[in-house]
Amino acid sequence: MNRTWRYILIHSLSTRFTSHGQYVAKVSVGGQELILAVDTGSSDLWVHTPYQLNITSQTDIAINLSYGIGSASGQIVYGPMYLGAFFVPEQVFLNVDKVEQQSGEGILGLGLASLSSTYKQADKNRTAQPAIYNIFDQNPTSSNFVALSIERSGDMERTSGGVLSINEYDPRFAIVANSPKLPLAPTNSCRWTIAMDMLHMNGQYYNLSSQVQGAALNTSIALIDSGTSLAYAPISAVDFIYGSIEGAVHLQDFGKNVWVVPCLEPANLTISFGGTSFPINPLELTTFQTIVENGQKWTVCMNAIQPQLAVGSGDLDFLLGDIFMRNVYSMCVFLAYVDIAFLADAHFAFYLAY
Numbered sequence: 001m002n003r004t005w006r007y008i009l010i011h012s013l014s015t016r017f018t019s020h021g022q023y024v025a026k027v028s029v030g031g032q033e034l035i036l037a038v039d040t041g042s043s044d045l046w047v048h049t050p051y052q053l054n055i056t057s058q059t060d061i062a063i064n065l066s067y068g069i070g071s072a073s074g075q076i077v078y079g080p081m082y083l084g085a086f087f088v089p090e091q092v093f094l095n096v097d098k099v100e101q102q103s104g105e106g107i108l109g110l111g112l113a114s115l116s117s118t119y120k121q122a123d124k125n126r127t128a129q130p131a132i133y134n135i136f137d138q139n140p141t142s143s144n145f146v147a148l149s150i151e152r153s154g155d156m157e158r159t160s161g162g163v164l165s166i167n168e169y170d171p172r173f174a175i176v177a178n179s180p181k182l183p184l185a186p187t188n189s190c191r192w193t194i195a196m197d198m199l200h201m202n203g204q205y206y207n208l209s210s211q212v213q214g215a216a217l218n219t220s221i222a223l224i225d226s227g228t229s230l231a232y233a234p235i236s237a238v239d240f241i242y243g244s245i246e247g248a249v250h251l252q253d254f255g256k257n258v259w260v261v262p263c264l265e266p267a268n269l270t271i272s273f274g275g276t277s278f279p280i281n282p283l284e285l286t287t288f289q290t291i292v293e294n295g296q297k298w299t300v301c302m303n304a305i306q307p308q309l310a311v312g313s314g315d316l317d318f319l320l321g322d323i324f325m326r327n328v329y330s331m332c333v334f335l336a337y338v339d340i341a342f343l344a345d346a347h348f349a350f351y352l353a354y
Contacts, residue, residue, distance in 0.1 A: 039111075043113060046096050048105055054079050150226060189315065228319060
């Protein structure tokens with residue numbers, strides 16, 4: 001198998017659990033080439049496959065990984081991993097035997113080690129660190145960053161693919177190296193969370209605040225999560241965004257809490273990090289849904305930014321998934337080790353991608 005390519009191609013894969021699909025890449029784990037979701041919102045590598053894996057080392061540690069939607073459980077093992085041109089001979093991963101509301105063959109977590117359950121269960125032994133850390137260890141003079149583009153098609157109507165690169169930039173977006181650094185917020189965060197300092201919708205400003213301890217005044221904490229197709233926000237923010245669109249209708253009966261939005265009405269949403277504004281393509285703000293009423297089918301536009309999930313809500317206010325990340329070129333900068341659980345000056349950077 002050719003392992004000379006420097007960039008890892010990302011593909012858009014529709015799933016039964018989301019109308020927007022997942023962004024996935026080919027990763028060889030345990031001698032099997034698998035299609036794994038690329039996830040900045042988690043840190044663990046897990047696979048779920050019927051094929052025989054080349055496991056070089058077993059443990060008796062069984063764990064369950066919980067996500068905003070669904071879970072995966074199995075045994076911690078070690079085996080060889082290829083990610084593009086990078087090879088790790090003894091990579092820890094979870095050999096999953098049970099999943100709940102998870103599709104596909106697994107997840108490649110690109111988050112910080114301090115969030116990794118496999119790392120914690122192995123007593124924070126460096127041999128059990130996430131895959132990206134092992135790749136960084138092989139290149140001690142590198143800058144320790146991951147850059148990620150997830151894209152729409154040229155006509156902007158469909159999700160497309162993208163590129164994941166390690167310690168290199170996609171040449172189209174190399175200018176991101178000059179973008180302002182966005183430090184983790186709060187400073188002790190174990191996730192890729194940063195401070196949002198402005199949200200503007202159709203000429204109106206939303207009053208930002210935070211439930212997260214240590215957040216700065218008049219900011220909200222946002223998790224940048226490529227593993228989530230939509231976005232989640234406080235109910236007040238969801239109502240502010242969609243209530244600003246003329247003709248939008250808020251449905252709250254029969255357990256529903258959704259907005260039905262005129263598909264062609266202007267929807268100009270801009271958010272800001274570190275004083276830099278990022279407009280969101282209006283196509284990202286709604287999803288198409290088919291409803292049946294009196295025997296007739298209707299296609300309507302509904303809110304893609306949804307009321308916040310309960311899981312993990314104590315350390316974030318907004319969860320910005322692919323509908324945000326398709327608007328920017330993202331760079332996760334790990335930088336220098338202080339110890340395995342904390343990286344000095346870890347930060348994010350964005351460049352407007354369209």
